Amino acid sequence: MMAVEVSRPIRFPQIRNRLRRPTVNIILLIAAPFITFCLLFGYPVARLFLLSVDAPHFTLRHYISFFGADGYLPVLIRTVTISGIVTLCCLLLGYPIAYLLSSVRARVRALLLCLVFLPYLTSFLVRSYAWIVLLDDRGVVNSILRWLGLINQPLELIYNSTSVYIGMVQILLPYMILPLFAVMSAIDRRTVLAGQSMGAGSLRSFLCIFLPSTLNGVKSGCLLVFLLALGFYVTPAMLGGLRDVTLSMLIQTQVNQLADWGPASAASMLLLGATILGMLLVSKKSSGAVMLVIGGANTQSIGERKMNNEVDWPASSIAEQKGRGVAGAWDSLPEPSRLKSFLRNPPLFNGKVTAATFTVGLAGVALLFLLLPTLVVVPLSFGSADYLQFPPTALSLRWYQNFFSNRSWLEAATLSLWIATATVIIATAVGTLASLALAKMVGSARSLLYGLFVAPLVVPAIVIGVALFQPFAQINIIGSPAAIIAGHTIGAIPYVVIIVSALLETVSDNYERAAQSMGAGPWRVFVKVTLPLIAPGVVGGAVFAFIHSFDELVITMFVAGINSQTLPLKMWEDIRNQIDPTIAAVSSLLMLIPIVCLVIFQLIHQTPQLSHKQ
Amino acid sequence: MSGRARWEKGAYGLGNGLSPAGDEEIAVELVGVRRNFGQFQAVRDVSFQLGNSQFLTLLGASGSGKSTTLMMIAGFLEPSAGEIFLAGRRANGLEPHKRNLGVVFQNYALFPHMTVFDNLAFPLRTRGFDRNTVNKRVGSALELVHLGEFTNRMPIQLSGGQQQRIALARALIYDPPVLLMDEPLGALDRRLRVQLQLEIKRIQRERRVSVIYVTHDQDEALTMSDRIAVMDRGRVVQIGHPEDIYDRPETEFVAAFVGDMNFFRIVDRRIVDGTKYAVTEDLLAIRRPEVADQENQSSNLAVLRPERILIGPTVEPTSKSDDKTQTLTGVIEDIIYTGESRRYVVRVGPRLIVVKRQSEDVAGRFARGDHVSISWRVTDVRWLP
Numbered sequence: 001m002m003a004v005e006v007s008r009p010i011r012f013p014q015i016r017n018r019l020r021r022p023t024v025n026i027i028l029l030i031a032a033p034f035i036t037f038c039l040l041f042g043y044p045v046a047r048l049f050l051l052s053v054d055a056p057h058f059t060l061r062h063y064i065s066f067f068g069a070d071g072y073l074p075v076l077i078r079t080v081t082i083s084g085i086v087t088l089c090c091l092l093l094g095y096p097i098a099y100l101l102s103s104v105r106a107r108v109r110a111l112l113l114c115l116v117f118l119p120y121l122t123s124f125l126v127r128s129y130a131w132i133v134l135l136d137d138r139g140v141v142n143s144i145l146r147w148l149g150l151i152n153q154p155l156e157l158i159y160n161s162t163s164v165y166i167g168m169v170q171i172l173l174p175y176m177i178l179p180l181f182a183v184m185s186a187i188d189r190r191t192v193l194a195g196q197s198m199g200a201g202s203l204r205s206f207l208c209i210f211l212p213s214t215l216n217g218v219k220s221g222c223l224l225v226f227l228l229a230l231g232f233y234v235t236p237a238m239l240g241g242l243r244d245v246t247l248s249m250l251i252q253t254q255v256n257q258l259a260d261w262g263p264a265s266a267a268s269m270l271l272l273g274a275t276i277l278g279m280l281l282v283s284k285k286s287s288g289a290v291m292l293v294i295g296g297a298n299t300q301s302i303g304e305r306k307m308n309n310e311v312d313w314p315a316s317s318i319a320e321q322k323g324r325g326v327a328g329a330w331d332s333l334p335e336p337s338r339l340k341s342f343l344r345n346p347p348l349f350n351g352k353v354t355a356a357t358f359t360v361g362l363a364g365v366a367l368l369f370l371l372l373p374t375l376v377v378v379p380l381s382f383g384s385a386d387y388l389q390f391p392p393t394a395l396s397l398r399w400y401q402n403f404f405s406n407r408s409w410l411e412a413a414t415l416s417l418w419i420a421t422a423t424v425i426i427a428t429a430v431g432t433l434a435s436l437a438l439a440k441m442v443g444s445a446r447s448l449l450y451g452l453f454v455a456p457l458v459v460p461a462i463v464i465g466v467a468l469f470q471p472f473a474q475i476n477i478i479g480s481p482a483a484i485i486a487g488h489t490i491g492a493i494p495y496v497v498i499i500v501s502a503l504l505e506t507v508s509d510n511y512e513r514a515a516q517s518m519g520a521g522p523w524r525v526f527v528k529v530t531l532p533l534i535a536p537g538v539v540g541g542a543v544f545a546f547i548h549s550f551d552e553l554v555i556t557m558f559v560a561g562i563n564s565q566t567l568p569l570k571m572w573e574d575i576r577n578q579i580d581p582t583i584a585a586v587s588s589l590l591m592l593i594p595i596v597c598l599v600i601f602q603l604i605h606q607t608p609q610l611s612h613k614q
Numbered sequence: 615m616s617g618r619a620r621w622e623k624g625a626y627g628l629g630n631g632l633s634p635a636g637d638e639e640i641a642v643e644l645v646g647v648r649r650n651f652g653q654f655q656a657v658r659d660v661s662f663q664l665g666n667s668q669f670l671t672l673l674g675a676s677g678s679g680k681s682t683t684l685m686m687i688a689g690f691l692e693p694s695a696g697e698i699f700l701a702g703r704r705a706n707g708l709e710p711h712k713r714n715l716g717v718v719f720q721n722y723a724l725f726p727h728m729t730v731f732d733n734l735a736f737p738l739r740t741r742g743f744d745r746n747t748v749n750k751r752v753g754s755a756l757e758l759v760h761l762g763e764f765t766n767r768m769p770i771q772l773s774g775g776q777q778q779r780i781a782l783a784r785a786l787i788y789d790p791p792v793l794l795m796d797e798p799l800g801a802l803d804r805r806l807r808v809q810l811q812l813e814i815k816r817i818q819r820e821r822r823v824s825v826i827y828v829t830h831d832q833d834e835a836l837t838m839s840d841r842i843a844v845m846d847r848g849r850v851v852q853i854g855h856p857e858d859i860y861d862r863p864e865t866e867f868v869a870a871f872v873g874d875m876n877f878f879r880i881v882d883r884r885i886v887d888g889t890k891y892a893v894t895e896d897l898l899a900i901r902r903p904e905v906a907d908q909e910n911q912s913s914n915l916a917v918l919r920p921e922r923i924l925i926g927p928t929v930e931p932t933s934k935s936d937d938k939t940q941t942l943t944g945v946i947e948d949i950i951y952t953g954e955s956r957r958y959v960v961r962v963g964p965r966l967i968v969v970k971r972q973s974e975d976v977a978g979r980f981a982r983g984d985h986v987s988i989s990w991r992v993t994d995v996r997w998l999p
Contacts, residue, residue, distance in 0.1 A: 508721070508723065510719045510720075510721065510723035511723050511725060511726075513688070513690050513710070513717070513719070513723070514717060514719060514723035514725075514784075515711075515725075515736065516689075516690070516709075516710040516711045517688055517710055517711070517713075517715055517716065517717035517785075517794075518711075518716075518736055518737035518740060518784070518785075518788065519711050519712075519714065519737055519740045519741055519788070520711055520736070520737075520740045521711050524740060525711075528736070529725060532727045533725075533726070533727060
């Protein structure tokens with residue numbers, strides 16, 4: 001299953017997943033998702049590929065000119081460099097946070113997890129915008145510095161590479177934390193205690209036992225962040241200067257402003273190639289951990305399940321016999337001493353500031369960095385001045401009034417709501433069908449189809465947007481709600497597939513078998529047993545699909561034309577044109593969405609008997 | 615009641631006279647059943663019959679193919695080869711929900727989203743029973759397992775033993791002629807297991823249902839079964855009455871798997887002073903029975919249960935004259951006390967022999983280092999191929 005495992009002993013072939021599976025039913029189940037993907041993903045991408053190789057002449061001239069003297073090699077290098085540095089920063093900040101998350105008591109962990117999920121679920125656009133608010137010439141940071149009398153002229157904090165780095169690290173950090181956390185919480189800490197009992201010092205047992213067992217998580221997290229950074233568009237475009245053009249910005253310019261499809265298609269294919277390469281690089285195991293990011297709501301229970309499953313954990317089963325007493329003592333240790341037992345005081349701190357405090361401190365700062373910048377937008381949205389003012393001299397609701405009385409804002413919001421609703425319905429239905437079919441399949445066919453269905457998650461949105469543009473233009477639906485819904489659906493299905501599949505894995509086949517043995521036919525089994533059991537996953541998938549659609553900007557940019565304006569699209573254009581505090585008000589309103597979602601997840605989580613494997 | 619009538623007579627037609635009259639006594643029959651998973655042969659050529667109201671246990675270690683066999687009978691898995699008959703009717707290819715079998719799963723598989731009542735009502739509603747019948751039947755099924763007051767609980771609110779009882783009631787509520795149980799007590803502690811073993815036996819006798827029971831617990835198998843099929847690496851290595859399995863194991867595997875055993879590997883045969891001996895690899899001389907049978911002539915393995923050996927103070931070797939017993943002398947090397955019994959590990963020359971006596975057997979109380987004589991009846995030694 002979910003591959004947070006370190007190693008697995010050889011076993012007899014399992015009967016599980018090998019129950020009777022009528023092939024006809026699988027074909028029926030898989031047909032709709034498969035056709036959807038061929039039409040909205042496979043075909044457009046294939047077409048883009050043909051364009052890039054100059055079909056029907058089949059030359060490499062677009063690639064050659066891309067790498068040529070006047071080409072865009074520097075852009076490629078810059079993009080890769082930025083992605084690499086961002087990945088590294090995320091790892092350095094994310095590791096202590098994940099470590100903290102996996103070390104604290106369950107109650108504290110739930111709270112901290114919420115603090116990670118809140119920004120994770122918050123709109124990219126809102127979070128990038130928050131950095132403008134913070135770093136702008138008249139932004140929060142400059143205002144504070146001026147108020148302190150440290151500067152007279154505003155510092156140039158924004159529209160340069162520094163702001164791109166800061167923004168991207170903050171936005172991609174959750175993608176690093178969650179796989180790391182998933183892997184760390186699955187580690188049986190008694191193995192570390194075992195190491196210490198055998199005489200390894202704290203530092204040594206951390207370096208030799210704990211760290212190596214998290215490498216899978218490190219690998220997944222780094223890869224995920226790197227791939228997302230590679231194709232990232234919103235943040236670099238918003239926070240970067242003229243000299244910080246990345247590959248995705250280049251593609252956007254080529255298509256939207258120059259209508260120059262050759263280089264754009266070649267650049268898209270390079271991005272796609274990098275993504276596919278990355279996906280192949282991660283073993284199946286750690287890609288499971290990548291997927292956990294999305295099913296993050298389930299990470300905790302999966303980790304706990306692994307903990308209890310001694311069979312999968314040879315190391316733990318050794319400790320199992322004598323470890324119970326130790327484990328109890330472990331849980332009753334106060335938190336800092338638990339941390340101390342991993343990192344003994346480095347000489348640097350001279351024994352006064354302990355390593356534990358250092359770790360907690362670093363994790364705390366990283367958490368604040370993750371959380372606070374976005375929240376700054378909220379107080380500013382209540383300002384009364386004509387521009388964003390910090391601190392606001394007077395409070396007012398005028399920007400909220402402005403939002404609710406402005407026709408173009410309301411139209412954009414309504415359109416987004418309709419599109420999100422349609423997307424949720426289609427994506428949830430198609431994704432659930434796909435998951436049900438996948439659960440009945442085994443072997444390479446399953447892996448291949450699973451890979452296909454979740455691919456839009458890691459394939460840069462800009463590539464999908466560019467790919468969809470031409471086919472949609474050809475059948476003349478650019479700008480129609482149908483085009484936007486199609487673009488959103490393709491990106492939303494992976495969330496549903498991942499979450500429902502993860503839940504299906506935890507639902508024992510024996511429930512279905514038991515129902516069958518009692519005489520229930522396939523339809524009755526599905527309606528009375530399977531569906532109620534996977535309902536939390538379906539709801540979770542629907543929530544993610546909604547968030548995705550409500551936040552989707554890049555694909556929309558290509559397929560929405562000039563007449564249809566979704567909420568993110570309107571925000572995007574307004575942000576680029578003026579710093580109108582209405583955007584702060586909209587952003588604050590959008591921040592309510594993840595809070596509502598977390599409440600929904602909490603409700604799902606409170607019916608734990610539904611997701612427990614027998 | 616039309617649903618019920620349709621069920622009994624309708625498309626499923628189990629035991630409706632289509633089969634030869636003689637087969638009516640046979641509830642389940644397997645003929646040369648095999649199952650491969652890729653290269654792995656999980657079940658190889660398994661055949662057996664289960665008579666009506668009989669209790670058959672498939673006993674084996676994990677990976678022996680016992681659960682796979684059960685899954686094939688239930689219809690969750692198709693055999694790669696061979697045939698399965700239910701009440702004389704070929705069931706290959708028949709879907710699980712048309713087999714009318716009761717199945718109890720290892721971890722109960724109670725539907726976590728339904729109350730106890732709805733769990734029990736599920737098979738009845740599937741069969742289209744009316745509401746009154748459902749209520750009545752669920753009530754009496756709960757009585758059967760003494761859990762009448764738990765109607766509205768969710769499964770998660772029940773203890774393991776209670777969940778197991780509900781699972782049993784659920785599998786029996788529609789009166790299936792055959793009940794399949796896959797390690798049903800595996801997750802319970804020992805005390806509860808013993809209690810439920812008795813309860814399952816009681817219910818099986820009361821309802822006259824045929825049971826195929828899968829377990830790796832030999833005590834459970836010996837206690838409950840009318841017949842035991844011992845499985846090893848996909849094959850049934852011996853099938854028979856519990857006493858046959860325990861007292862007359864036919865292979866080394868069965869001898870080793872069920873109960874404790876002393877093994878003697880035979881390397882030679884001698885006749886000394888008219889008495890027949892077999893010489894073991896550690897150069898002990900084990901007496902062979904005077905009446906030569908085929909088995910002990912060709913056998914290269916002799917086995918002897920520890921509890922068949924008597925232990926006493928050293929006696930003069932003159933008592934050897936008794937031609938029905940064999941006596942050896944040795945030194946007690948270790949004593950293992952298990953409450954109800956004591957196990958003496960006796961060193962005889964280079965060889966350790968285990969002797970098991972009841973704890974209250976005061977005559978046999980010795981200490982480590984004591985010199986003792988051990989003896990057994992010649993006929994208690996089993997000669998295996």
